[in-house]
Each structure stands twice: as C-alpha cells, then as structure tokens.
Amino acid sequence: MPRAADPPDPDAGAAPAHPKPRHPKPTHPLRAYPHPVTPAPDLLIPALTARARAAAHAGSSSCPCGAATLADRPDGTVVRHGDTVAKAHPPGTDPTELARRLAVASGLPGVLLSPLAPAPLDLRGRLVTLWPYGTPVDPDDPDAAPWEAAATLLARLHRTPAPEDLPPMRGPAKAAQAVARLRAAAAAHPAAAPVLRAWNALPAWARAETPLPDATTLCHGDLHMGQLVRHPAPAGPWLLIDVDDLGVGVPAWDLARPAAWYACGLLPPDEWTRFLTAYREAGGPAVPADGDPWPALDTPARALTVQTAARAVAKAVAAGRPLDEVEQAVVDACDRMATVPPQLAQEHAK
C-alpha cells in the first residue's frame, strides 16, 4: 500500500513508508530503523481516511477495500482507500505555493502524477491533496530500480518551461534542515565535525542562504527511488510523485542523490552510468551532453552527501547505536571533501 505522494521528512529519521500491497508488516530495512513518530493530531487520520474513502467510493455506502495508513509522521500523513490516496501536507505548508506546485503536476501528465483535484483542501487546519494510487518501486528489490525511467522523467521535467510564479525548489532548504537537526541533536558525535566542515565549505546557495543561481529550470527537488510510481497500477508508465519540494532551481540537484551514492561507493558504476546516460539521451540540461559531468554535479552531490550524513548521524545518536558501514561511508566522503576544493562549474562546463 504505497503512498502516492512522499512527504518531505525533515525529521531526520523517518523512512518513507513503502509497505507492499498485502504485506502489512514488512520486514524490509526500510522499517529497520526505529524512528521518532510524533502522533498526528488525534482526529487527522480518521478525517483524512474519510476524505480518501469519500473520493474512492463515491456514492457507495460500503467500503470494499479497507483503509490503510501509508505514512504518519509529523511532517506528513498519507492514507489510501482503494484507488485513492490522501496526503496531509506538513503543518505550515504555504497554501499558495502548494497550489502552484500542484498546478505543475496537473499540467504535466506523463511526467508527474496528476492530482485528483486541482486545489488542496483544508482539513482540520492541514492542507490535503488527493491522488490516484500508483505502484511504487519494490523496496524489497532495489536491483529493479528504474534508473532509466527516473532519468528520462527528470530530463523531461527539466526541459519543461516553468510557470513564472513557481517558488524555488526546496533541495538546499531540506539539506539545511538536516544540518540544523544534526547541530541540535548530535553536535557532540565525532562524525558531526567532518559533516559540518563539509557543509560550511559549500557555496551559500547550496546551504539555502542565498537565492539559487538558476531561477528558471523546473526541478523536482527531492528525487529518490520512493518518488516514482507506476500509474495506472500496477503496470502503467513510471511517473514522478511528491510536489512538496518542486520548484525552479539548479537541475543538477535532481541528479545529485544518485551521483552522491555513486561517489560514496554505494551505487555500482553501471547503475550510475545507466542513469546518467539515459538523462543525457533524453536531452537533460543539468549536465553537458558528454564529457565529465562532475563540474556541474560537484556542489549538489556534496550537499546531498552532507544531508545524508547529517541524517544518518542524527538517527544513530537517537537510536543509541554506532554508524553502520554505509553511513560511515557517507561520513568519510564528507571528511575527504575538506581536502578537495569545490569544482568551479562555470569554468569547467563545456
């Protein structure tokens, strides 16, 4: 029962809920981390469920499917009823900005999943959007991750002219949020120092301290493998979901999470090559059509490595456990950044 929209998770620990249909108690590592969950306001889930049910089974007094809560986190709650998914956006979400982001999703069928209603609803003080259900990437089979589809969808998104009133994409803001949480919760951890050092060496825009250098390119803002669904389920084409961080900005940010995983030695070279090649073949503008893509990717990939490391350290501290091998690899990459000056994209770009 995957969600049709992935809430941003500034809580530095919440794994997106990716239970597979008919597996209410998944044992996937997605659930391996204990993570703090602040209960949503008592009545939000019933109200959200009622909303989803009303949309899914309009005109029927009985519900044939049973409801499922897909995610319940302080920053977002997602429930499914039949073919309909209702998402309560994080408290404090700007209604005008969300409406503009939603309008982009409505206007880009074939790239982004289209919402069922063009405007968010107000439900008990939370903004709620309704989506059709889509089948997500199988979290138990990450080898089946659709790298080519993800890259092609991003290239098409980046080539789409952005509406003039669209707010900036929130990638750097999310990274800054993760670093703020690291400072607040885990500053004494030995891994915090290299992570913060790498963060402080980033250009101001990548730390969300100044406007993004690109204010025209349409970006997703939070790409990962939980942000793709097949619609119509279960075998329709892949589409991007989650518009919460969508906006105008530096398109290399959307490539930078896989780039960071590759750089940290976590994503095998062939999977990175498949992703990058598909993006280039689809005419994506974030990197030059050939040659070394790293002058364009360097800053965003550093920022996302720092963000990932900051969340990993905060999670480990919260759980009272040491960093695992993968988390340590990301922290080690932050440590190495201190010895290598940032690449200068404008001087290297071909």
Add this chain to the structure above:
Amino acid sequence: MQCPKCRAPMHTYNRNGVQIEQCSGCRGIFLDYGELESLTRLEAQWSQAAPPPPPAPQAYPAPPAPAWGAPHGGHGHHGHHGHHRHKSFGHMLFSS
C-alpha cells in the same frame, strides 16, 4: 606594478598558465581575482592525477567520480560495498 608591502617593483611570471606577480624585493606574491582558484584547481588536478593509473585496461572504464569520492567504490568494481547491496543502502535509496 609596485609591491604594496615593500614598494619594490613586481615582475610577472607564468605558473602553469596562471599569471602571478612577484616582488623583486621581499619576494611576496600578488594574485589577481580568480588566480588563487585557478592554482587550487590545478593543484587538485595534480593530486588526482598523482596515483598511477591501473595497468590493466578495463573493458568498460569506470565513469568519472569526484576526487572526494570513495577510494574504490566510485572508480571500479572492487568497492568494499561490493556486489550485494547493503541493507542500509537499500533503505537510503528510498529516503529523503
């Protein structure tokens, strides 16, 4: 130009394609805007190039990776995270 420190004349030299001014008196060096960055970049390229390339040619050369990348994982097929995906990375693939 004149040295801002000791007022002796400064002479222009070319170091790896970067023009730098050096004082003929105190030997201090003056860099124009961007020149320090150019030198730093050259230095980084030099240190990247320092380890000798692996002698065996690869059928599929590994794609480029940044200098801060993992020593092995980003550059070949022998990364210690290896062929079977670590559970924790499986989680990371789906996380913000």
